[in-house]
Amino acid sequence: MPVLPSAVSVKNLDNILALCLQNDRIAQEKLYRAFFGLFYTVARDYTTDNESLLAIINEAFLKIFLHLKDYDTSKGSFETWSKRILRNQCIDHYRKQKNAIAAIEINDSVSNHIQHNDSQPGNSRDTAYYFSLLPETTGKVCRLFFLEGYAHKEIAAELHITESTSRWHVSEGKKRLQEILKRKYA
Template identity: 60%
Template sequence: MSVKNLSHIITLCCENNRAAQEQLYREYFGLFYTVAKEFTNDNQTLLSLVNEAFLKIFQHLKDYDASRASFETWGKTILRNVCIDHYRKTKTQIQTTDINELETNTLHYSQPLPAREGDMDYYFNLLPQVTGKVCRLFLMQGFSHKEIGGALGISETTSRWHLMEGKKRLQDILKKKYA
């Protein structure tokens, strides 16, 4: 979406134009969904977080200043804050699973499925949890170490260490697989 077109859509959204709001939602839903996926695996929670972020975006769209940040950066910041707030609210709750929800007939593969578009997720999941998240956020989504540190509650230096460690481990994993 061009900057001129985006600014026109934002102007219409500020006037509560529902068609413009839907267009903005459809344009950025995929990106925001991917970002929120780093915070939860539950699809319903994921959709709820993205929708809550869009609600806040539409409520505060008049405060958006294009000279300070791109819309994408501004929106991802709001989304990350919504996800972090959700995490803080739920981190003390005990996670339970209804026994009826468990799958009993699952297939287990000893090797990964043939390479597909989402294949990198398989390799990131082989890394320790935080290291995998840092690598995914930095390498796949283009976040800075400062943004990653803020989102995960770690320092920039720790984020850099996790990235370095993740790259080393990924190299070892891929060397073993393709050697």
């Protein structure tokens, strides 16, 4: 049984979704509030800019409300369906921004400014932070591969790159993360 955010029971969720299909604004707000925290956490892995983050979440909710009639309970939970829409929205946002973003290389001057904390590696906040230190495309590929479980073929299709480029970014990301973590925990 899926764990629903913000104390929304399965029965309540079904009622809220039924009302959302009728364009009930109060039900839409309840759904938005119930899933905002989850969406924020998921989208945070794709962007560090709060303005973009909120825009992505709002656009994802708009798509959810517009396509709610297409949701089929026999194919999976609402949470899974909605998170897929959110991830696709994050990837679309990335594609739009791809040409404007210059890859930032991590060098010694950047690594000297890294804020060190005493938390243990593996913390989800640490994971997002370390992925944010990678060049933009490498970070996105690594997030999709390691955190979301995408295959190289899926990553290639989503980001419009080749499978070999996806493999290279994962390999490069591993090397850079190892260097960063060695410096931090050595």
